[in-house]
Amino acid sequence: MNNFNDKKNKALKVLSEPKDSKLITYLNSCVHCGLCAESCMYYLTTKDERYIPAKKVELVSSIYRRYCTFTGKHFPKLTNARELDEELTEEMTDLLFGACTLCGRCTKHCSIGIDIAYLVREGRKMLTEMEIIPASLQSTVNAALTTGNNMSIPTEEFTDTLSWLEDELKDEVNDPNASIPLNVPDVNVLYTLNPREPKFFPLSISAMVKIFYAAKESWSLSTKMYDVTNYAYFTSNNGEAATIAQRLYDEVRKLNAKRCVLAECGHGSRAFRWEGPNYLMRTYPFEVLTSVELLAEYISQGRLKLDKEKNKELITLHDPCNLVREGGVVDEQRYVLKHAASRFVEMTPCGTDNFCCGGGGGQLAMSEYNERRMKNAEIKAEQIRKTGASIVVTPCHNCVDQLMQIDNKFKLGVKVMTLSEVVADAIILE
Amino acid sequence: MFENKVPTKLFTNMEIDGKEFQVDGDGFLSDPYIWNEEVARLFAKYDGIEELTEKHWAIINFIRKNWEEKGMAPMIRSICQITGVKLKEIYQLFPLGPARGACRVAGLPKPDGCV
Ligand code: SF4
Ligand code: SF4
Numbered sequence: 001m002n003n004f005n006d007k008k009n010k011a012l013k014v015l016s017e018p019k020d021s022k023l024i025t026y027l028n029s030c031v032h033c034g035l036c037a038e039s040c041m042y043y044l045t046t047k048d049e050r051y052i053p054a055k056k057v058e059l060v061s062s063i064y065r066r067y068c069t070f071t072g073k074h075f076p077k078l079t080n081a082r083e084l085d086e087e088l089t090e091e092m093t094d095l096l097f098g099a100c101t102l103c104g105r106c107t108k109h110c111s112i113g114i115d116i117a118y119l120v121r122e123g124r125k126m127l128t129e130m131e132i133i134p135a136s137l138q139s140t141v142n143a144a145l146t147t148g149n150n151m152s153i154p155t156e157e158f159t160d161t162l163s164w165l166e167d168e169l170k171d172e173v174n175d176p177n178a179s180i181p182l183n184v185p186d187v188n189v190l191y192t193l194n195p196r197e198p199k200f201f202p203l204s205i206s207a208m209v210k211i212f213y214a215a216k217e218s219w220s221l222s223t224k225m226y227d228v229t230n231y232a233y234f235t236s237n238n239g240e241a242a243t244i245a246q247r248l249y250d251e252v253r254k255l256n257a258k259r260c261v262l263a264e265c266g267h268g269s270r271a272f273r274w275e276g277p278n279y280l281m282r283t284y285p286f287e288v289l290t291s292v293e294l295l296a297e298y299i300s301q302g303r304l305k306l307d308k309e310k311n312k313e314l315i316t317l318h319d320p321c322n323l324v325r326e327g328g329v330v331d332e333q334r335y336v337l338k339h340a341a342s343r344f345v346e347m348t349p350c351g352t353d354n355f356c357c358g359g360g361g362g363q364l365a366m367s368e369y370n371e372r373r374m375k376n377a378e379i380k381a382e383q384i385r386k387t388g389a390s391i392v393v394t395p396c397h398n399c400v401d402q403l404m405q406i407d408n409k410f411k412l413g414v415k416v417m418t419l420s421e422v423v424a425d426a427i428i429l430e
Numbered sequence: 431m432f433e434n435k436v437p438t439k440l441f442t443n444m445e446i447d448g449k450e451f452q453v454d455g456d457g458f459l460s461d462p463y464i465w466n467e468e469v470a471r472l473f474a475k476y477d478g479i480e481e482l483t484e485k486h487w488a489i490i491n492f493i494r495k496n497w498e499e500k501g502m503a504p505m506i507r508s509i510c511q512i513t514g515v516k517l518k519e520i521y522q523l524f525p526l527g528p529a530r531g532a533c534r535v536a537g538l539p540k541p542d543g544c545v
Contacts, residue, residue: 140542151543152502161507196544200506200528203517229544265544364544367455368440398544401527408478408525 008084011126015064023122026114027061030054036116039109041355041376042099051099053106053116059092060123089132096123097134098369101376102234103321103356125236133235134366141231144244149227151195159223161198162205169209173429180209183255184220189294190257191221192228192248194265194397201397204264207424208291214427215303219261225251228263230271234362242279245272252286259287261294264418266320266360266396274326292323292395295423296332299339306426311341313415315422316389318347318380318403319354320396333395333419340426347383355379357394359402374409377402381410395419446472456530458540465494465537473535477526486523486535488513493528493536503533503541 018024032054037043042051049055058080065072066081073081082088104117127133144150149158159182166180181187191212197205212219225247232241252260262269271279273288298304317337323329330351337344347354358376363369384392384406392403392414403416441460444453449472452460457476459465470490474482482490492512496504506528510517524531529545 136540136542143542151541153505157505157507161505164507164511194544196529198505199503199541199543200545202506365542367458367540370455370457401530401545404526405530 004086007130010129011084012063012067014122014126014129015060016068022115022118024064026057026119027064029112029114030057030061031112033111035111036106036109039106041101041103041105041358041379042372045375045378050095053110056095056100056123057114057116057119059088059095060119060126063088063126084126089127089130092123092127093132093134096120096127097137097362097366099372100361101321101356101358101363102361104325105321105353105356108325108352121236124234125238128235128237133237134362134368136366136368137231137235137362140365141235141237141240144227144229144231145240148225148247149195150229150231151199153195153199155223158198158226161202162221162223165202165205165209168206169213172206172210173213175213178213181220182223185255186257187218187220187255188258189217189219189261190252190255190259191219191226191261191291192263192268193221193226194228194263194268196397196401197263201400204397204418204420207418207420208263210424210427211295211298211304211420214305214429215298220255220257222251222255228265228268228272230268231362231365233267233271233275234365238279241271241275245276245279248272249276249280249284257286259289260284262288262290264291264395264397264420266322266398270322270326290323290327290329290395292329292332292336292419295336295419299336304423305428305430306340306423307428308340308342308426310426311422312343313391314343314345314387314389315341315391315393316345316347316384316387317350318357318384318392318394318399319351320394320399321354321356321360323395324352324354333393336419336423337393340423345387345389347387355383357399357402357406359398359405364398364402373402374405377406377409381406381412384412384414385410389414391415391417391422393417393419393422444476446476454540456534456540458534459537462497462537462539469537470535473537477524477531477535479524479535483523485513485515485519489515489520489523489532490536493532493538497536497538503529503538 036053040053062082063084065079066076072079100120102117106116140150143152162180169178230244269290277283357380358373363373400416407414441452444451529541
């Protein structure tokens with residue numbers, strides 16, 4: 001039992017010694033208006049009230065009241081304050097890990113602006129302090145920590161893959177000197193990858209290297225640290241998240257690149273660009289941007305010549321939650337598609353109000369909650385079906401995988417592509 | 431006792447054509463060693479692949495062999511180079527991709543990462 005008490009005390013420190021003043025404000029603010037309910041896919045697809053975002057907030061704030069407020073300490077029943085016991089940790093695990101994609105849609109709809117997804121992450125942090133973490137999620141973090149990438153790809157296999165892709169590039173652009181530069185210092189752009197690209201889905205690498213070639217970019221990949229993902233963001237283990245972010249930081253510094261460009265990866269962009277400075281407690285002495293912004297920049301500066309008639313099929317766009325709601329990268333992907341594709345249709349809703357694909361927040365990796373994830377997917381499937389599009393484009397590899405599963409399960413008959421793949425298909429080489 | 435509450439991999443039963451299999455939440459076989467060709471056929475059918483062609487088998491067998499020898503799924507490059515199947519064709523043969531599609535049919539545990 002002592003064991004549990006030790007862990008409990010560690011978890012309570014998340015609330016009693018908050019790292020951020022907004023935590024307490026948010027924990028004290030919910031007015032129970034219920035407006036957030038309709039924003040959450042988990043609630044919408046099941047009508048199960050446990051899934052209402054405010055209930056997730058309540059889990060964390062009831063503990064806060066019990067241990068950190070006068071009335072809660074002395075009259076817990078009066079304030080619905082709850083003891084952090086095993087039963088509650090099970091409930092928290094089930095709802096905060098198992099029933100939230102950290103999509104942030106509820107945050108946007110909350111009548112008083114509570115950052116609900118942030119409170120869910122703080123709740124996850126408490127569980128992580130107690131070492132209660134879904135096994136599938138932690139094993140991906142461990143793979144990254146011990147092997148340098150989250151799919152444990154050996155360096156030799158990685159370089160073999162790149163030289164194979166380099167041969168394809170030479171063929172594609174009909175230039176025997178075309179190359180994929182590795183570990184080159186002092187370049188303009190150090191590019192990153194989601195390990196699933198070299199491992200299983202390299203079309204997006206082929207697309208980006210063709211784009212760099214066409215834009216005559218000075219760029220490189222690192223064979224030591226190229227992984228854009230950071231699964232410790234999902235477990236809210238800030239120490240581990242910092243270790244992973246630090247590695248990328250060090251590699252950009254070592255190679256002395258001017259810009260670090262993040263591959264099409266929503267949570268990875270968030271973890272390095274927007275959360276990273278907090279994890280590392282420093283600002284970056286180099287520029288960090290997403291590949292979506294880079295593509296928009298190339299097009300606006302005339303560095304890519306595109307023929308949008310090369311992409312004739314009707315395309316729709318799925319906005320990754322982290323890019324639109326956290327990063328404010330909303331117009332760039334539309335600007336790119338306007339120039340790279342001839343027929344485009346929006347989903348409803350879209351942009352900052354878009355629904356999550358269902359695979360965010362680490363859900364894609366957590367087989368424990370697979371059934372719920374695919375139940376949520378009903379919403380995205382319907383959204384896609386209504387557009388009538390035959391291609392769904394999304395600048396996030398995690399979303400790509402979830403969308404492929406949605407396509408298969410709901411028999412949509414659509415093709416899923418990344419943004420760079422659409423752009424690469426439209427390129428005219430001089 | 432408390433440790434047991436930590437969520438570990440949960441397994442459920444999945445039925446295909448009257449046959450029961452113990453799988454993880456994503457439908458990957460809980461015990462990769464009970465895999466055989468019939469499992470492959472049934473898992474493929476579950477994903478909507480009615481018939482496994484020679485190319486399917488070349489991919490499945492190579493993935494299986496790589497996993498048995500090296501303990502992990504092979505890189506897509508090796509799959510293409512060893513089986514001679516073109517990259518884009520692999521995605522057509524296995525609509526869920528090499529991981530959730532081919533590796534699952536080959537009886538491997540689910541790979542880590544964004545798959
Ligand atoms: S962040 Fe998204 S999934 Fe989580 S509670 Fe809010 S709306 Fe629901
Ligand atoms: S919308 Fe905000 S204030 Fe209203 S119930 Fe939900 S979390 Fe509470």
